[in-house]
Amino acid sequence: MSLRHQYNSSKGLVKRRTNYGLRAKWLTLCIILFAIELVIVYFRIHDVILVISLHLNIKLDWIRGLETNCDAASDQNLFNYANPLLPTGEDTSPIPLCPDSPPYLLGKQDLGNENEDVDMNSLIKNYTHVQAGGRYQPKECTARHKVAIIVPHRNRERHLRQFLRAIHPMMERQQADYGVFVIHQTGTGTFNKAKLLNIGYTEALKEDNYDCFIFHDVDLLAEDDRNLYRCADVPRHLSVGIDKWDYQLPYDALFGGVIAMTKEQFNRVNGYSNEYWGWGAEDDDMYVRILHSCLGLERAQYDVAKYRMAYHPSDKSNRVNPYRYTLLVGAAERQRRDGLNNLHYSVVDNKRMPLYTNITADVGKPPLNPKTNSFGNGIDIVVSISLLVLMLTMTCCTCVKSRLPHVLLCPRRIP
Known part of the structure; x- marks a missing residue:
């Protein structure tokens, strides 16, 4: 094997071992999913968590x-x-x-x-x-x-x-x-x-x-x-x-x-x-x-x-x-x-x-719809938490696909 061929092979090996860059489309999806999780927490179980914590004397x-x-x-x-x-x-x-x-x-x-x-x-x-x-x-x-x-x-x-x-x-x-x-x-x-x-x-x-x-x-x-x-x-x-x-x-x-x-x-x-x-x-x-x-x-x-x-x-x-x-x-x-x-x-x-x-x-009538009684009960809380777990799982997968853990744990090497 010639020296030029050995050099190219080594260079290619270096490229394969040091290509830890972010994948833009997966990183974008990861950010979107994380934003959705924040919305779920805030609008669905944010108040539940606060009040449960209050009742647990936290x-x-x-x-x-x-x-x-x-x-x-x-x-x-x-x-x-x-x-x-x-x-x-x-x-x-x-x-x-x-x-x-x-x-x-x-x-x-x-x-x-x-x-x-x-x-x-x-x-x-x-x-x-x-x-x-x-x-x-x-x-x-x-x-x-x-x-x-x-x-x-x-x-x-x-x-x-x-x-x-x-x-x-x-x-x-x-x-x-x-x-x-x-x-x-x-x-x-x-x-x-x-x-x-x-x-x-x-x-x-x-x-x-x-x-x-x-x-x-x-x-x-x-x-x-x-x-x-x-x-x-x-x-x-x-x-x-x-x-x-x-x-x-x-x-x-x-x-x-x-x-x-x-x-x-x-x-x-x-x-x-x-x-x-x-x-x-x-x-x-x-x-x-x-x-x-x-x-x-x-x-x-x-x-x-x-x-x-x-x-x-x-x-x-x-x-x-x-x-x-x-x-x-x-x-x-x-x-x-x-x-x-x-x-x-x-x-x-x-x-x-x-x-x-x-x-x-x-006493008059409530300003809110009195028939709306699903939020806050046991089934709703389970659904909210299940949805949050699902979104977290998807976020973790997209995080791996985007190679974000590799970028954070293994900084890019310069050949």
Whole structure:
């Protein structure tokens, strides 16, 4: 073999070993697929990942940012907030102030048989101390708070009777000046629990100058009357332990079920969001609002803050909110314009029943299609993740075809 032939062969060998350049068409396809993956993550499972992380107690940047900004925003009056004026012990009334620890508490309550229905007429006969509209105030002392108990409701009459049977004797033993307001959503449209709570707050203030509000699910019954239905200088979570979850808090951000807030606190967070049509996330939204308003929060003492949740079948008009995750991620930026200051409704009926005040309200219709209920359920999440895995696999293949790994791992050699 001649020297020239050997040189050409060697040169050709060098070319074959050092030809690690990018293939343009495969690299372009790789970039396109990667962009599609970003779109899938952002529009399909981005919110799911955020909320699942929140419920797994992973501090996300958008939550951490709310907490770290509190020091800088502590002097700002975001929502016409004034510090809660809680009782100081000074009283000009001839009747003395009720003791801080009520003397008639029993501790563990007998809630009766959950499967046994309650007769309303029997309750009315037994609870003669309750005035029309569900009002009561102690005669032997002046209550430390004027409490409004707000209960959203629709088609849950059996649970309502069980709730009334449990709440009235407990509040009497706690020496509370209180009223029970049941906010009933009229019609059969999509349920909006958060908006009903805002309506209850607004309508209760028209009845009396309440300074403490208990926002209460109708299917939760307190197991211990030592869990005082009172407000504090920060919002309080009262239903810490529920039997459905083995009396454990499912995740740290949970702030629903039964909560207590003063009038000033509720005004500062601008109430609940009105945008949560259907089931889910309105309580988590309130948690974000409280952090964003730098209020802080506390949970009632665990050994007494236990509740029984009454069983109920799924409500077809209260299906999972398909947009709840997207709404939750934008809760803080939406807080200023969504809540008490843009609440629209009409009262259909306001009637003082023997054991509660019934307010029937028309909350309107959701701006989104209520029949769209596929996003966010188990099947949709599986489809989204499967699609993402498929796109990742295709991207890896095109990445290899474009020789991008070779370029990154083995730099081009110069012969």
